[in-house]
Amino acid sequence: MLSVFALGGVFEVGKNMYVVQYGDDIIVIDCGSKFPDETLFGIDLIIPDITYLQENADRIRALIITHGHEDHIGAIPYVLKQLPMPVYGTPLTLGLIRGKLKEHGINHSNDLHLIEPDTEVQLGKLKLSFFRTNHSIPDCVGLAIHTPEGTVVHTGDFKFDLSPVNRQFPDIHKMARIGEEGVLLLLSESTNAERPGFTPSERLVGERIEEAFQRAKNKIFLTTFASNVNRLQQVVEAAALTNRKLVLLGRSMVNVVKVAKELGYLDLPEGMLIEPKEAANLPRERVAVLCTGSQGEPMAALSRLATSTHPLLAVEPGDTVIFASSPIPGNEKNVSNTLNHLYLLGANVIHGGSSATGMHVSGHGSQEELKLMLTLMKPKFFVPIHGEYRMLHQHRFLAESVGVERENIYILRNGDVLDIQNGQASRSRQVTAGNTLVDGFGIGDVGNIVLRDRKHLSEDGILIVVVTLSSQDNELLSDPDVITRGFVYVRESEGLLGEVGRLVTVTVEELQEAGNEWTWSMLKTKIRDSIGSFLYSKTKRRPMILPIIIEV
Amino acid sequence: MLSVFALGGVFEVGKNMYVVQYGDDIIVIDCGSKFPDETLFGIDLIIPDITYLQENADRIRALIITHGHEDHIGAIPYVLKQLPMPVYGTPLTLGLIRGKLKEHGINHSNDLHLIEPDTEVQLGKLKLSFFRTNHSIPDCVGLAIHTPEGTVVHTGDFKFDLSPVNRQFPDIHKMARIGEEGVLLLLSESTNAERPGFTPSERLVGERIEEAFQRAKNKIFLTTFASNVNRLQQVVEAAALTNRKLVLLGRSMVNVVKVAKELGYLDLPEGMLIEPKEAANLPRERVAVLCTGSQGEPMAALSRLATSTHPLLAVEPGDTVIFASSPIPGNEKNVSNTLNHLYLLGANVIHGGSSATGMHVSGHGSQEELKLMLTLMKPKFFVPIHGEYRMLHQHRFLAESVGVERENIYILRNGDVLDIQNGQASRSRQVTAGNTLVDGFGIGDVGNIVLRDRKHLSEDGILIVVVTLSSQDNELLSDPDVITRGFVYVRESEGLLGEVGRLVTVTVEELQEAGNEWTWSMLKTKIRDSIGSFLYSKTKRRPMILPIIIEV
Numbered sequence A, B: 001m002l003s004v005f006a007l008g009g010v011f012e013v014g015k016n017m018y019v020v021q022y023g024d025d026i027i028v029i030d031c032g033s034k035f036p037d038e039t040l041f042g043i044d045l046i047i048p049d050i051t052y053l054q055e056n057a058d059r060i061r062a063l064i065i066t067h068g069h070e071d072h073i074g075a076i077p078y079v080l081k082q083l084p085m086p087v088y089g090t091p092l093t094l095g096l097i098r099g100k101l102k103e104h105g106i107n108h109s110n111d112l113h114l115i116e117p118d119t120e121v122q123l124g125k126l127k128l129s130f131f132r133t134n135h136s137i138p139d140c141v142g143l144a145i146h147t148p149e150g151t152v153v154h155t156g157d158f159k160f161d162l163s164p165v166n167r168q169f170p171d172i173h174k175m176a177r178i179g180e181e182g183v184l185l186l187l188s189e190s191t192n193a194e195r196p197g198f199t200p201s202e203r204l205v206g207e208r209i210e211e212a213f214q215r216a217k218n219k220i221f222l223t224t225f226a227s228n229v230n231r232l233q234q235v236v237e238a239a240a241l242t243n244r245k246l247v248l249l250g251r252s253m254v255n256v257v258k259v260a261k262e263l264g265y266l267d268l269p270e271g272m273l274i275e276p277k278e279a280a281n282l283p284r285e286r287v288a289v290l291c292t293g294s295q296g297e298p299m300a301a302l303s304r305l306a307t308s309t310h311p312l313l314a315v316e317p318g319d320t321v322i323f324a325s326s327p328i329p330g331n332e333k334n335v336s337n338t339l340n341h342l343y344l345l346g347a348n349v350i351h352g353g354s355s356a357t358g359m360h361v362s363g364h365g366s367q368e369e370l371k372l373m374l375t376l377m378k379p380k381f382f383v384p385i386h387g388e389y390r391m392l393h394q395h396r397f398l399a400e401s402v403g404v405e406r407e408n409i410y411i412l413r414n415g416d417v418l419d420i421q422n423g424q425a426s427r428s429r430q431v432t433a434g435n436t437l438v439d440g441f442g443i444g445d446v447g448n449i450v451l452r453d454r455k456h457l458s459e460d461g462i463l464i465v466v467v468t469l470s471s472q473d474n475e476l477l478s479d480p481d482v483i484t485r486g487f488v489y490v491r492e493s494e495g496l497l498g499e500v501g502r503l504v505t506v507t508v509e510e511l512q513e514a515g516n517e518w519t520w521s522m523l524k525t526k527i528r529d530s531i532g533s534f535l536y537s538k539t540k541r542r543p544m545i546l547p548i549i550i551e552v
Helices: A051-055 A076-082 A091-103 A172-181 A202-215 A229-241 A251-262 A301-306 A332-344 A353-357 A367-377 A389-401 A448-460 A491-514 A520-539 B051-055 B076-082 B091-103 B172-181 B202-215 B229-241 B251-262 B301-306 B332-344 B353-357 B367-377 B389-401 B448-460 B491-514 B520-539
Strands: A002-008 A017-022 A025-029 A045-048 A060-064 A087-089 A112-114 A120-123 A126-133 A140-147 A150-154 A185-189 A220-223 A245-249 A287-291 A320-323 A348-350 A381-385 A416-421 A424-430 A435-439 A462-469 A481-485 A544-551 B002-008 B017-022 B025-029 B045-048 B060-064 B087-089 B112-114 B120-123 B126-133 B140-147 B150-154 B185-189 B220-223 B245-249 B287-291 B320-323 B348-350 B381-385 B416-421 B424-430 B435-439 B462-469 B481-485 B544-551
Touching: A002 A045, A002 A150, A002 A185, A017 A140, A017 A150, A025 A126, A045 A076, A060 A120, A060 A126, A076 A091, A087 A091, A091 A112, A091 A251, A126 A172, A150 A172, A172 A367, A185 A367, A202 A220, A202 A229, A202 A320, A220 A301, A229 A245, A229 A251, A229 A287, A245 A251, A245 A301, A251 A287, A287 A301, A301 A332, A332 A348, A332 B389, A367 A389, A381 A389, A381 A416, A389 B332, A448 A544, A448 B448, A462 A491, A462 A520, A462 B462, A462 B544, A481 A491, A481 B544, A491 A520, A520 A544, A544 B462, A544 B481, B002 B045, B002 B150, B002 B185, B017 B140, B017 B150, B025 B126, B045 B076, B060 B120, B060 B126, B076 B091, B087 B091, B091 B112, B091 B251, B126 B172, B150 B172, B172 B367, B185 B367, B202 B220, B202 B229, B202 B320, B220 B301, B229 B245, B229 B251, B229 B287, B245 B251, B245 B301, B251 B287, B287 B301, B301 B332, B332 B348, B367 B389, B381 B389, B381 B416, B448 B544, B462 B491, B462 B520, B481 B491, B491 B520, B520 B544
Parallel strands: A025 A060, A060 A087, A087 A112, A150 A185, A185 A381, A220 A287, A220 A320, A245 A287, A320 A348, A462 A544, B025 B060, B060 B087, B087 B112, B150 B185, B185 B381, B220 B287, B220 B320, B245 B287, B320 B348, B462 B544
Antiparallel strands: A002 A017, A002 A416, A017 A025, A045 A435, A120 A126, A126 A140, A140 A150, A416 A424, A462 A481, B002 B017, B002 B416, B017 B025, B045 B435, B120 B126, B126 B140, B140 B150, B416 B424, B462 B481
């Protein structure tokens, strides 16, 4: 029996991880992370729950990585620490993974396997082949898994850039061949399923960048995602054409340029790169700066330039700042903040994403490209992947429009298993799937109670009451101590906190006078209730109330 | 001398409050609030710092409210509690203010003054007149303040809707007359200063709504801002045309419809409004629902409908849901979440704002309208207001393009005073201005220290260590108590917390053995340092560490 499911990546954007299992052979595809939203206080990263893989570790033949973006490689260090697997990827993808493993002090170099365009791998009963696609990072692949039940195709992220900057053309002929030989099941990405038309070629961005470089009179600052190596290449070419030296700012920009250059993905003329401090000795019109911060991230290079807190360089009046990017939903405010500061510095700012400036194009195929992929593969069964429900839902309509039977389209949630046997598909089983939260060194050790406490603490702070009782007769040995953090200013609230202390004393005495047996837990509850309603009536706030009883 | 400044509303969006002062006469314009961003943990609302007004209370002649949106009226209850002032507004504006004051238990009805189109008010040496404008709420005005130094015009929010739904035409002739008589200083709003062209008329939205109502086969749910009474009117008309009854869901929708109907701003056919429970007895094609939740607010009616948790009504397959709105930056994720749920319920969803669907138009004038206002008023001095710097900055260029002298344009920060005397302007003074934070009943009692603590608590929680010392010899009377909240799961971290306890004991003993004089504050610092670095090395987290020393 063939079984296919997602451990991450459907009903969400990010955290991609898919599993194809035939009998005793498991292929895992991608191992991504995603960023927590603002309700997950203090959490650094979200990765897939890999319980199923841990329980079936002996069956896992390979982890295939389709490309080097964080939503496809970000969980690798955390997962490999718990569950070593052979990892397969193209040269740039493996280059980025190596850097990540090194940072985490993981030695896995013996089990990293290179995928070349014509690579074929036999793993147990499964044979894997790959096809090149285009995306906003070079060296992307989709894969075909040939199983005795039929062929499963996973596209990875893709667009059809028919005039790619690096001349890594999409391997349409191979896709057509795979389709012609017969595809049982297609898993295809849905990011832009709501966007009509055909995503423009990355080359358009290059033309706009060149024009802007030719018009700019002083320094140029350009920000984009560091991993968009083809865009970096076009910046290099515009800089060369306009006789500018190039400065790199931001850790990920420096890293990616280093890896991409070493592996031959970025062609940098001799002597073009200079150190930030050398820029000071050049005329302003000879300098271009490639920097991080396209999403307004507060600690990134461009944000520090915008607030004049970058130690090495400054944006001056008349400089040009180019956002070769669109704000990702959720980042609009940070980007806007950066823009305000740049205008205050007197910069000419070019921003606004694709429609306004042509300085950005998506890395994902729009509706016509998704239909082209479906047409090339002409699958019997179809599962839209990578996206929230609204995107998967639209992708279903696209699949129907090119002739996939409606009843053969399955929208799966993470953990929903699609079983296929003798050409019949069924969805009735689930495996464990979910979010594993990373906080510092802790993987999965922060859950709902800790998060609920953090939320509570963030809203109204904490009030701690220490009650010291005599072990002989349970009498109060001193006035209760009242300590707060994040609730009110102590200096201005001495009266209020004094009243809290007296109320605690009264509560303890009442309990003692009632004469009945009482427990510490009863006392704590009584303190929480009386202080809680007192404080709410006075402040309309509900701090966490933590009674501590010390018996001496 | 004439002095003009903002106490809120520039270098930000929201919290509008402007002051015009001539000698001993002060006019305050608007009294708005804004919502806190996610860095202001637990804060309910931000209002202007009114220190200046409190210090000059005897000079204040009036608070003029230009219209009834929260960024213009939201701070009124908080400000009036501290500083009673005569309040002037148009009928709908006063209607909304009355509701707000009632909620806060404030009786101010003797000092609410009606503005009619031809109202003129003499206040000290100042004469005020008003002109009607259009916006996304009815009954908006701009005002002209005639001072011995010259006339100051404040536009309020405006667009030029030349075919307004309610036939409240913009009073262009009066604006022209004011301009012709001479305007010394114009304060004009900048919200859409970055948007080229002319904002479409609200009527266009009505046409789209009518089409959608005619096409819809089952129930219709339409969400928009409740205060957009003209849009509500168009929904009423579409419902009447397609023979549907109307259900209102959401507190602000019910409130605004009530006030607008009573005051004659909303024309509702007899018997059109029905209760939610009556809808169950009607065929689905006879029902339209007007509901809150256009920004995906988790507790709003549409969000509860989307998650099938609304107690009264349900979205069923084939129902139509219309977002007559655009997501405000920052709300994209919440809106997207609502969309996912609505699609899962099988609804036909119409969303995407103005460009995609025509279901929304802005309430603010675009560049050509801002230029039209500048042209009508032809001011000597110009101060762009309402907006972040990027918008004020663009508005400056627009003013220059219609002939305002560059050196006569002032971009002010909140508190920057523009003084004008004998036709000469200067900017050299500041008055107190800033954010006053509202948290529960507290106005301005939460500041940086409390917020910093809330942020710290939200990230890694708190660890409390109680050390009980003998008052005789400072010996430890028992093992330290270690309590955490929001840091780690206690049950899974017993080992870790045990080590913390032992480390505290060691720290106390070391201090005692050193033999020198020591203070509690030294002990606390030592505990914080040793536990802090221990926990970071083990968990890479930095909880707040709170040592409590009890002497018995």
